[in-house]
Amino acid sequence: MNSHKEDESWVEADATADRDSRPTRGNRRKAPFYKVLQGMPIAVDAFCYGTIPGVTAYFLTHAHSDHYTNLGSKWKSGPIYCSEETAKLITHMLAVDPSWVHPLPLDTPTIIPDTGRVSVTLIEANHCPGSSLFFFEGQQTIDAGDSAFKSPFIGSSRSFRYLHCGDFRASPRHVLHPAVNGKRIDHIYLDTTYLNPKYTFSPQPLVISACAELTRRLVGGVGDDPNGHTNRKFTIDAWMKSPTSTEKGGQQTPQERILVIVGTYSIGKERIVKAIAQALGTKVYCDARKTAILRCQADKELHALLTADPAEANVHILPLGVVTSDNLKSYLQKFNGTFSRVIGFRPTGWTYSPPSGSNLNGSIQSIISQGQSRHFSYTDLQPSQKSSYNIQIFGVPYSEHSSFFELTCFAMSCDWGRMIPTVNVGTPASRAKMTKWLKRWESEKRSAKPYIIQPRTADYW
Ligand SMILES: [Zn+2]
Structure with a gap:
C-alpha cells in the first residue's frame, strides 16, 4: 500500500x-x-x-x-x-x-x-x-x-x-x-x-521493586537509606514514628499491624501485588469476584498467595478508583482491631511533564540515551498530600503500555x-x-x- x-x-x-x-x-x-x-x-x-x-x-x-x-x-x-x-x-x-x-x-x-x-x-x-x-x-x-x-x-x-x-x-x-x-x-x-x-516513564521492573522495597521499609520500620537519600530518610522516619512511639525509633509496635492496599483494574497490575506480598511474606485478599478472575490466570505463585480471609492477609486488592484516603479510612475502620494503619498504592499510567525547555524533538540517538539513563527507586515514591500517619497513599507511575x-x-x-x-x-x-x-x-x-x-x-x- x-x-x-x-x-x-x-x-x-x-x-x-x-x-x-x-x-x-x-x-x-x-x-x-x-x-x-x-x-x-x-x-x-x-x-x-x-x-x-x-x-x-x-x-x-x-x-x-x-x-x-x-x-x-x-x-x-x-x-x-x-x-x-x-x-x-x-x-x-x-x-x-x-x-x-x-x-x-x-x-x-x-x-x-x-x-x-x-x-x-x-x-x-x-x-x-x-x-x-x-x-x-x-x-x-x-x-x-x-x-x-x-x-x-x-x-x-x-x-x-x-x-x-x-x-x-x-x-x-x-x-x-x-x-x-x-x-x-x-x-x-x-x-x-x-x-x-x-x-516518558521508568522501566516497569524498577517501579515494581521500588513498591516492594518501600513497603518492606515502611512495614519493617527501616528508615535507613543506603543510597544516602537523607530527605527520604527523614520522610520515612517521620511517618513511621507515631506521636507516641518516638522512643521506639519508629519500629512497628507489637500492637501495630499495617495493611497494604493495592488498587487494580479487573485484569492488570497483578505484578505489583505479588511483589509486595512476597516482600512481606504475607497472603493476599480480594473479594470473590476478583478472586475468580485471578484464578483464571495461569500464575500458580499468585494463586498460592490468595486467601478468602481478609484478616489473614496483610495485602488487600481493591478496585483502583476505591483507593482514596476517605475510602481507606472507612476500610480501616471495618477492620478495626485487626489493622491499625494502611498504606495504599495507586498504580496508574504515568503522565510525566518534562521540565520546561526540554527538547522533545531531539535526535533518535539522544532519545535512546536519555531513556537508558532513567532509573527508579523507592525514594521516588512520595506519599500524597492527604496522607496521614494512619493512612498513607502513594501514586505509582506504572504503565502496562510502552x-x-x-x-x-x-x-x-x-x-x-x-x-x-x-x-x-x-x-x-x-x-x-x-x-x-x-x-x-x-x-x-x-x-x-x-x-x-x-x-x-x-x-x-
Ligand atoms: Zn489493554
Missing part, C-alpha cells in the same frame, strides 16, 4: 467511524482497514463490527473491554483465537460459548483453519495476564473486510509477515523472540497509546516495512503527529548504519 492509498484508507476509516460501538440490527458498523489483515481473512480485536465480510478467524489480543466490545454469550460470527488465559477469562467473564473459543499455545507456530494456511505465533505481550502479540505469516488470498482497498498481491506466491501488538509494553524479549528476530515484517500494527515524547522511549527502541530494533498505529487514530491531527515519528524512525533506520540498542536487561532497554 503506497502512502496515497494509505491516506485514502484512513479517510475511509474516518467516514465509517461511529460513536456507537454496538452494531444495530441490519445496520452493521463497518470495520476500518486496520482491523482486518491485508489479504487475509483474519480480524483482530474487531468484535464490535459483528460478522465481517470474508473473515473466517477472529483474534483477541487480551481481555480488556475496549478490545472485546460486543463479545458475549450471543457471539456466533466465527471462531475466536486467543491465548489460553484470555480464553478462560472471556468464557468466565463474558459467558462466550466455549465452542467458539480456540485457545492457542504461546511461542508455537500454529496453522489457522480456513485461512489459506496462515500460521500464527503468540508472544507474551507484557501487558495484562493472557495478553499476546500475534505474529502472522502466510500468503494473501482474499480482500476480506469492509475496506474498498484491493490488494495487488492476492493469489501471488509471496509470503507476508504481520505483527499485531494489541496492547503491549515493548521489551527486548519481543525483538529477540525467534519468531521476530532477524525477520523482515511487512506490517506492524502498533499500540500507539504513548507515541508522544512527553510520555513508553515513547520503548516504542522507539522497539521500532529501531525490528526490521519492518510499514507501521500501522492502532490507538489515538480517531482524528487526522492525532495521526499526523504520530506519522511524524513513524517517518523519523524509518529515515533513521535507512540512514544510520544498523545499530543495536544494548538492553539493560532482557526485560527493559
Whole structure:
C-alpha cells in the first residue's frame, strides 16, 4: 500500500467511524482497514463490527473491554483465537460459548483453519495476564473486510509477515523472540497509546521493586537509606514514628499491624501485588469476584498467595478508583482491631511533564540515551498530600503500555516495512503527529548504519 492509498484508507476509516460501538440490527458498523489483515481473512480485536465480510478467524489480543466490545454469550460470527488465559477469562467473564473459543499455545507456530494456511505465533505481550502479540505469516488470498482497498498481491506466491501488538509494553524479549528476530515484517500494527515524547516513564521492573522495597521499609520500620537519600530518610522516619512511639525509633509496635492496599483494574497490575506480598511474606485478599478472575490466570505463585480471609492477609486488592484516603479510612475502620494503619498504592499510567525547555524533538540517538539513563527507586515514591500517619497513599507511575522511549527502541530494533498505529487514530491531527515519528524512525533506520540498542536487561532497554 503506497502512502496515497494509505491516506485514502484512513479517510475511509474516518467516514465509517461511529460513536456507537454496538452494531444495530441490519445496520452493521463497518470495520476500518486496520482491523482486518491485508489479504487475509483474519480480524483482530474487531468484535464490535459483528460478522465481517470474508473473515473466517477472529483474534483477541487480551481481555480488556475496549478490545472485546460486543463479545458475549450471543457471539456466533466465527471462531475466536486467543491465548489460553484470555480464553478462560472471556468464557468466565463474558459467558462466550466455549465452542467458539480456540485457545492457542504461546511461542508455537500454529496453522489457522480456513485461512489459506496462515500460521500464527503468540508472544507474551507484557501487558495484562493472557495478553499476546500475534505474529502472522502466510500468503494473501482474499480482500476480506469492509475496506474498498484491493490488494495487488492476492493469489501471488509471496509470503507476508504481520505483527499485531494489541496492547503491549515493548521489551527486548519481543525483538529477540525467534519468531521476530532477524525477520523482515511487512506490517506492524502498533499500540500507539504513548507515541508522544512527553510520555516518558521508568522501566516497569524498577517501579515494581521500588513498591516492594518501600513497603518492606515502611512495614519493617527501616528508615535507613543506603543510597544516602537523607530527605527520604527523614520522610520515612517521620511517618513511621507515631506521636507516641518516638522512643521506639519508629519500629512497628507489637500492637501495630499495617495493611497494604493495592488498587487494580479487573485484569492488570497483578505484578505489583505479588511483589509486595512476597516482600512481606504475607497472603493476599480480594473479594470473590476478583478472586475468580485471578484464578483464571495461569500464575500458580499468585494463586498460592490468595486467601478468602481478609484478616489473614496483610495485602488487600481493591478496585483502583476505591483507593482514596476517605475510602481507606472507612476500610480501616471495618477492620478495626485487626489493622491499625494502611498504606495504599495507586498504580496508574504515568503522565510525566518534562521540565520546561526540554527538547522533545531531539535526535533518535539522544532519545535512546536519555531513556537508558532513567532509573527508579523507592525514594521516588512520595506519599500524597492527604496522607496521614494512619493512612498513607502513594501514586505509582506504572504503565502496562510502552513508553515513547520503548516504542522507539522497539521500532529501531525490528526490521519492518510499514507501521500501522492502532490507538489515538480517531482524528487526522492525532495521526499526523504520530506519522511524524513513524517517518523519523524509518529515515533513521535507512540512514544510520544498523545499530543495536544494548538492553539493560532482557526485560527493559
Ligand atoms: Zn489493554
